[in-house]
Amino acid sequence: MATEIKNLSVYNKDEIPNAKNLRFGIVVSAWNDNITEQLFKGAFAALIDCGATEKNIVRWNVPGSFELVFGSKKIIQTQNVDAVIAIGSVIRGETSHFDYVCGATAQGIKDLNVKFDVPVIFCVLTDDTLQQSIDRSGGKHGNKGIEAAIAAIQMATLGK
């Protein structure tokens, strides 16, 4: 319900550090790519809007949200990035698989934030319905990809 009172796409550029000298990794899950591509577009556009350059944005694709953890770890280890945005869309099905995928992905990304000195932003929608996902990836609630990009810039410059 919290999202209903907060548009995920609203930010004040004057309050965001310039991203011109920052390098970003974006790991994108292919599952529900109708959603994850919208999240990526939002994140990419927001990074550029805040001063990032295309050559400093590295995109890797993984099969599903569960693989975001390994993909984020590997992009940290090999691509000299200042922050990572992990993009996924998990939509509840008939079984409890949803809970395991969401829980493992969230915990795995949290663990990366503890293990490495590179912030990994959790841009994974965990929705009960497709409509909820649509609403949060460029729909009536905005785009969580934009929100994640701003968080990535803020965390990459934390304390600097």
Ligand SMILES: Nc1c(NC[C@H](O)[C@H](O)[C@H](O)CO)[nH]c(=O)[nH]c1=O
């Ligand atoms: N059902 C969804 C999945 N499932 C796949 C897992 O993420 C993983 O790729 C598989 O278990 C193999 O390790 N992934 C999503 O991102 N979204 C879903 O709705």
Ligand SMILES: CC(=O)[C@@H](O)COP(=O)(O)O
């Ligand atoms: C999140 C999932 O893994 C889920 O979409 C798979 O669907 P089901 O639980 O019906 O197998």
